[in-house]
Amino acid sequence: MRHVGAIAGRELRSIFSTPVAYVMFSVYLVFSGFAFFLSLTGFLSALQQIQAFQRFDLLEQFNLNTSVIEPSLGIFSFVFLLLIPLLTMRAFAEEQATGTIELLLTSPLTIWEIVLGKYLAILVVIGMLVGLSALYPALLFYYGDPELLPTLAGLMGLFLYGAAFAAIGCLISSLTRSQISAALVTFFAGMILYLIDYFAELSLQGTSQQVVRYLGLRVHFDELVSGVVKTDDLVYFAVVVVFFVSGVRAATESLRWR
Amino acid sequence: MGILLAIFGMVLILFGVIGLFSAPTWLAAAHLGLGFGLLLLAAALRLGEFRELMKRDSARRSAKYVGNTLLQTVALTVILGLIAYLSVQHSVRWDLTEGKVHSLTEASREVLAQIPEDDYVEILAFYLTGSAATGREALDLYTHESERVKVETHDPVRRPELAERYEIRSEGVLLVCRGGCDSGKGTVRVTQPSEEELTKAIRKVISEQKKLYFLTGHGEGAPEDREATGFSVAKQALEDENIEVASLLLAKLEDVPADAAAVIIAGPNHSLLQRELEALDRYLRGGGSLLVMADPIVVSNLEGQLEAWGIELGRDVIVDQQIELFAGPQLGVQPIITDYGSHPITKDLIARRGPTLFRLARSVRKLEGDGQFEVVELARTGPASWAETDLEAFASEGRVSLDPEHDRPGPVALGIARSFEVEEDGKREGRLVVIGDADFARNRYIAEFYNADFFLNVANWLVGEEQFISIERKRPRASRVVMTRQQVSTFRYIAIFVLPELIVLLGILNWWTRRS
Numbered sequence: 001m002r003h004v005g006a007i008a009g010r011e012l013r014s015i016f017s018t019p020v021a022y023v024m025f026s027v028y029l030v031f032s033g034f035a036f037f038l039s040l041t042g043f044l045s046a047l048q049q050i051q052a053f054q055r056f057d058l059l060e061q062f063n064l065n066t067s068v069i070e071p072s073l074g075i076f077s078f079v080f081l082l083l084i085p086l087l088t089m090r091a092f093a094e095e096q097a098t099g100t101i102e103l104l105l106t107s108p109l110t111i112w113e114i115v116l117g118k119y120l121a122i123l124v125v126i127g128m129l130v131g132l133s134a135l136y137p138a139l140l141f142y143y144g145d146p147e148l149l150p151t152l153a154g155l156m157g158l159f160l161y162g163a164a165f166a167a168i169g170c171l172i173s174s175l176t177r178s179q180i181s182a183a184l185v186t187f188f189a190g191m192i193l194y195l196i197d198y199f200a201e202l203s204l205q206g207t208s209q210q211v212v213r214y215l216g217l218r219v220h221f222d223e224l225v226s227g228v229v230k231t232d233d234l235v236y237f238a239v240v241v242v243f244f245v246s247g248v249r250a251a252t253e254s255l256r257w258r
Numbered sequence: 259m260g261i262l263l264a265i266f267g268m269v270l271i272l273f274g275v276i277g278l279f280s281a282p283t284w285l286a287a288a289h290l291g292l293g294f295g296l297l298l299l300a301a302a303l304r305l306g307e308f309r310e311l312m313k314r315d316s317a318r319r320s321a322k323y324v325g326n327t328l329l330q331t332v333a334l335t336v337i338l339g340l341i342a343y344l345s346v347q348h349s350v351r352w353d354l355t356e357g358k359v360h361s362l363t364e365a366s367r368e369v370l371a372q373i374p375e376d377d378y379v380e381i382l383a384f385y386l387t388g389s390a391a392t393g394r395e396a397l398d399l400y401t402h403e404s405e406r407v408k409v410e411t412h413d414p415v416r417r418p419e420l421a422e423r424y425e426i427r428s429e430g431v432l433l434v435c436r437g438g439c440d441s442g443k444g445t446v447r448v449t450q451p452s453e454e455e456l457t458k459a460i461r462k463v464i465s466e467q468k469k470l471y472f473l474t475g476h477g478e479g480a481p482e483d484r485e486a487t488g489f490s491v492a493k494q495a496l497e498d499e500n501i502e503v504a505s506l507l508l509a510k511l512e513d514v515p516a517d518a519a520a521v522i523i524a525g526p527n528h529s530l531l532q533r534e535l536e537a538l539d540r541y542l543r544g545g546g547s548l549l550v551m552a553d554p555i556v557v558s559n560l561e562g563q564l565e566a567w568g569i570e571l572g573r574d575v576i577v578d579q580q581i582e583l584f585a586g587p588q589l590g591v592q593p594i595i596t597d598y599g600s601h602p603i604t605k606d607l608i609a610r611r612g613p614t615l616f617r618l619a620r621s622v623r624k625l626e627g628d629g630q631f632e633v634v635e636l637a638r639t640g641p642a643s644w645a646e647t648d649l650e651a652f653a654s655e656g657r658v659s660l661d662p663e664h665d666r667p668g669p670v671a672l673g674i675a676r677s678f679e680v681e682e683d684g685k686r687e688g689r690l691v692v693i694g695d696a697d698f699a700r701n702r703y704i705a706e707f708y709n710a711d712f713f714l715n716v717a718n719w720l721v722g723e724e725q726f727i728s729i730e731r732k733r734p735r736a737s738r739v740v741m742t743r744q745q746v747s748t749f750r751y752i753a754i755f756v757l758p759e760l761i762v763l764l765g766i767l768n769w770w771t772r773r774s
Contacts, residue, residue, distance in 0.1 A: 017772055022765020026758035033753035063734035144739030149354035202388045205413055227355040235345035239338045246334055250327050
């Protein structure tokens with residue numbers, strides 16, 4: 001496993017060698033900035049109105065976490081849905097299209113090292129996106145007094161959500177040579193996992209509803225964003241990552257005998 | 259042909275899965291069955307070809323790898339599925355919000371801890387498919403907190419037999435039952451899936467039913483009386499709180515029945531027999547609970563007995579400002595109370611700022627000199643009110659005026675609660691509540707403002723169920739951000755404009771440098 005770091009470094013350099021990553025960061029900042037400042041402006045306007053009408057009793061109900069941070073993180077997660085396919089599409093599909101995967105497979109590296117190195121690089125990029133997202137709550141902490149622990153739980157939720165989604169994207173990328181196909185399929189898969197609890201809510205009941213809701217990414221993410229950390233949510237993200245990264249390993253290994 | 263069948267099979271399976279969410283179950287199942295059937299048929303058609311292929315070494319090797327990979331995938335799926343299942347079954351939860359807004363209150367936890375170990379509470383929630391999320395968050399908290407709470411959600415349209423059996427006439431009804439809803443051990447209906455309502459319902463079904471008597475024989479309002487002056491609405495409200503209500507003709511008995519958790523004297527018109535008063539005195543000092551609701555103008559021997567218990571029932575009528583439609587504030591005899599003393603009875607009314615309306619009330623006062631017990635004034639009128647003592651002028655002419663010599667200026671208390679110490683071991687304190695009005699709880703007025711809540715709070719405190727009175731709602735901690743418009747604009751400009759632009763320019767520069 002000692003080569004994982006080197007692979008991740010190579011992958012990171014490769015990600016940042018094209019303008020795509022920069023455009024991705026830029027798009028993320030624009031969308032997340034709009035979402036955050038829209039919530040913040042709404043919060044400040046409501047606060048002003050309450051003060052103008054001298055309804056100070058209503059001030060008790062104002063909470064930055066529920067009014068600004070939670071809705072913003074919800075929108076950030078939706079932006080992830082658009083950006084992560086762009087991040088993962090090239091991870092394996094490009095190597096297959098250009099044939100460089102054969103060089104990797106014939107090198108002394110193990111398949112696990114290759115897969116984990118590439119996945120680690122993507123996690124680093126997701127971590128950077130979450131770090132950028134953390135700047136907004138940081139602004140609130142500087143000028144106000146939101147609650148720290150639910151904010152950290154929400155950011156952790158955003159990272160885990162990104163990590164799980166990236167694992168799915170990596171598997172899809174490893175199954176095709178076309179980056180476009182990989183991005184599109186990843187986007188649709190993410191969309192389904194994002195909305196599956198809605199479908200379950202609208203059409204299922206009882207155990208089948210519980211099972212299908214459990215499969216949805218958003219249910220587990222929402223819990224963390226609301227400041228509730230549950231071991232089953234953490235296990236869910238871990239299971240998704242392990243399952244799909246193992247899938248990537250199997251798909252990459254299959255290139256040897258396909 | 260085989261490939262075409264396989265593709266058809268996969269399409270049918272795909273739409274079968276979609277159909278699970280959007281089509282009748284039989285149609286989805288038919289799609290899935292047919293899809294898998296076509297896949298099998300396609301495999302059977304290609305079987306000969308497959309055998310031929312398997313004779314080649316490379317194909318055999320590939321098949322071996324495929325088999326291994328499939329086996330590994332299945333094993334991994336089973337293991338991870340098991341881990342996920344166990345994690346859901348044994349989930350540990352931390353609510354990181356400062357106000358613990360996503361957790362049950364201590365009061366609810368205490369109630370759940372009281373569910374007997376060999377018993378359980380079943381909650382049947384009837385929601386139309388698509389609207390079950392309404393109560394889920396609250397219900398999840400209960401199932402997470404206690405293994406002895408089981409929740410099942412049903413659609414009353416899809417399960418008409420259940421709706422019929424449990425007489426569900428609308429959606430959004432929750433049945434809280436002890437030991438399953440068919441056990442007959444006790445069921446309470448809830449229509450608001452809030453923590454307050456659910457905990458109260460659970461408490462009701464697991465607790466021993468208390469009995470409360472309405473004294474009769476002296477012209478009191480009867481709990482069965484459905485007329486405007488009766489107490490049938492109050493009786494129903496008490497029964498909904500798991501309190502059994504009965505009438506008590508004390509004149510025929512030697513003592514208050516031993517099973518009486520409380521006795522209510524609801525607006526008597528005549529005096530009580532001396533031995534009735536003695537029986538009530540013994541009952542109260544022996545750890546019983548008594549609510550006296552006495553209307554003004556009526557004079558009975560209750561006043562004397564109350565004095566012996568350290569409380570003076572004023573021979574007056576309270577005059578207060580009241581609002582009438584199109585008339586603005588004016589004097590009247592229907593005081594609206596918003597000033598409550600601190601007591602378990604009034605705790606939730608204070609929190610909810612709930613007013614109560616009384617009609618023709620008299621003052622109630624703690625007698626000076628009896629300092630051995632704590633007396634709390636439950637409800638007080640405003641400073642503009644007074645206790646009018648010229649009842650003759652009021653009764654005959656309806657005339658009232660503040661006479662500083664005889665009348666008591668406001669605020670005037672019209673309800674008092676006190677406790678009696680009980681020396682006997684194992685008995686709780688005696689509890690007495692005196693209210694200078696009975697009308698507020700009669701059928702005509704009990705639905706006004708927060709009258710029903712006030713009456714039920716009194717009854718629950720008297721029968722020793724003060725935990726029923728209120729479950730404090732949790733709120734997130736209030737937080738602020740102090741930013742000027744200019745600051746917000748500047749940061750927005752930096753976040754949405756400056757930073758993204760710089761990043762793109764940096765990216766292009768980096769790409770250009772590498773390219774050249």
